[in-house]
Amino acid sequence: MKLYGSPLSGHTHRVQLFLSLLKLPFEFVTIDMANRQNRSAEYLEMNAFGEVPVLRDGDVVLADSTAILVYLAAKYDAGGRWMPRDPLAAATVQRWLSTASGKIAYGPCTARLVTVFGAPLDQERAIGIATRLFDVLEQELDGRDYLVGEGATIADVAAFSYIEHAPEGGVSLKPYPNIRAWLAKVRALPGFVAMPSTKAGVAPEEV
Numbered sequence: 001m002k003l004y005g006s007p008l009s010g011h012t013h014r015v016q017l018f019l020s021l022l023k024l025p026f027e028f029v030t031i032d033m034a035n036r037q038n039r040s041a042e043y044l045e046m047n048a049f050g051e052v053p054v055l056r057d058g059d060v061v062l063a064d065s066t067a068i069l070v071y072l073a074a075k076y077d078a079g080g081r082w083m084p085r086d087p088l089a090a091a092t093v094q095r096w097l098s099t100a101s102g103k104i105a106y107g108p109c110t111a112r113l114v115t116v117f118g119a120p121l122d123q124e125r126a127i128g129i130a131t132r133l134f135d136v137l138e139q140e141l142d143g144r145d146y147l148v149g150e151g152a153t154i155a156d157v158a159a160f161s162y163i164e165h166a167p168e169g170g171v172s173l174k175p176y177p178n179i180r181a182w183l184a185k186v187r188a189l190p191g192f193v194a195m196p197s198t199k200a201g202v203a204p205e206e207v
């Protein structure tokens, strides 16, 4: 398998993390975003949206991080641990995948795009979205180890990267003990791999 992505992209990291948790061997192919390699004709053939990540698995070429998590769980997680089939649990996993592609992307991910990559986006608005999201998540994690059911699922994998790195976008995790405890549980999963930290945007008390 080949994972095309960027080491500082949380969308890429969630796939890298899941491949590692599943103990699946893969080659990481770095796409040079700064030089717009993701807009090259060759790359656009794999993903017409010009975004990372893309997974190549034999003849399968698949874009979109949460779609890739679903694919990997359906194909390689024989026990169904990471993507439960129970109707309510499956729907709740989907709720968090949608949140990963919505509020997480427009909140903590966008705030970090401004501080880490200098993107000309509205950081204040992104911090507002992140704060409302984290207020809800903090309550939902009260008394729970993971987002859905008793064990880790692809919901946790999809949500983890940008929430862990939210301080880089100027969103403190200090007010959220349940979220911090949940992040620690994901970090303790066998096979966990970290996304590299940058100090951009991180308040001194958060370092």
Ligand SMILES: N[C@@H](CCC(=O)N[C@@H](CS)C(=O)NCC(=O)O)C(=O)O
Residues within 6 Å of the ligand: 009, 010, 011, 012, 038, 050, 051, 052, 053, 063, 064, 065, 066, 101
């Ligand atoms: N929905 C996509 C979003 C991926 C995404 O936004 N990737 C960013 C990097 S983190 C990207 O490639 N941006 C480049 C661009 O839009 O030109 C996914 O989940 O994979």
